[in-house]
């Protein structure tokens with residue numbers, strides 16, 4: 001059975017040796033979705049696996065969790081610490097990377113396998129995707145997704161040519177990309193979940209905006225909570241990489257926030 005993708009995911013980048021403890025804590029607090037990557041430069045994927053094992057011992061079964069990892073192409077890897085053979089062909093690299101993820105995460109399957117970024121030319125993106133489809137067809141990945149894809153044409157082509165359609169797009173949510181308005185419309189029309197990162201760090205001006213501050217003050221909440229609630233109301237799934245227990249607890253309360261249509265409309269004007 002496929003586990004539903006939670007509306008807020010815990011992000012595991014840059015946590016190094018604290019990864020296992022922080023992921024275990026996030027699961028204890030109530031997060032049920034985890035984002036990681038087979039990219040030692042930024043992620044300690046084995047630490048996530050350790051946390052999953054601890055969580056299972058505490059009664060949080062793997063099957064109750066949504067776990068996603070990524071295949072990171074060679075350009076995104078540290079040449080000195082690449083988790084696959086840099087000289088192998090691309091399809092073999094995808095397969096090798098996934099085997100490392102299975103080992104690190106101590107699981108046979110992931111809920112989503114994500115291509116960390118498109119490759120150029122497009123034919124290489126498709127080669128990587130076909131290798132990911134093979135993993136999916138063998139039961140290793142329940143969904144496939146793509147990240148750092150800011151070109152609508154690329155997403156459309158991938159969607160058109162894929163046998164297993166992308167189920168998620170994970171992008172930086174920021175002004176320079178126009179908040180991906182066209183990409184998000186394409187996602188909405190094609191059952192692709194849009195996941196945001198840099199949601200807080202790229203947008204201090206939105207967190208400090210009048211509609212967000214007013215909504216926070218009226219509810220006695222913090223502006224990040226309101227902003228996450230807004231994103232979720234828009235159908236966006238934020239990645240939350242907080243290292244603070246207080247923030248974990250506060251952020252999980254966003255599901256209790258019901259923004260009014262007027263509040264949402266006022267926030268829409270900030271990003272549209």
Ligand SMILES: NC(=O)c1ccc[n+]([C@@H]2O[C@H](COP(=O)([O-])OP(=O)(O)OC[C@H]3O[C@@H](n4cnc5c(N)ncnc54)[C@H](OP(=O)(O)O)[C@@H]3O)[C@@H](O)[C@H]2O)c1
Nearest residue numbers: 011012013035147197198199224239240241242243244247
């Ligand atoms: N696909 C990609 O290329 C890519 C790139 C970057 C990130 N990601 C994913 O996205 C995840 C999130 O990364 P991110 O860059 O969006 O930022 P983030 O790691 O979530 O950082 C958020 C920052 O805001 C602070 N903060 C203040 N109030 C907060 C609150 N209530 N809740 C949460 N944070 C609060 C945090 O500090 P405290 O720690 O003190 O709370 C932290 O410094 C990563 O872990 C990774 O999984 C993916």
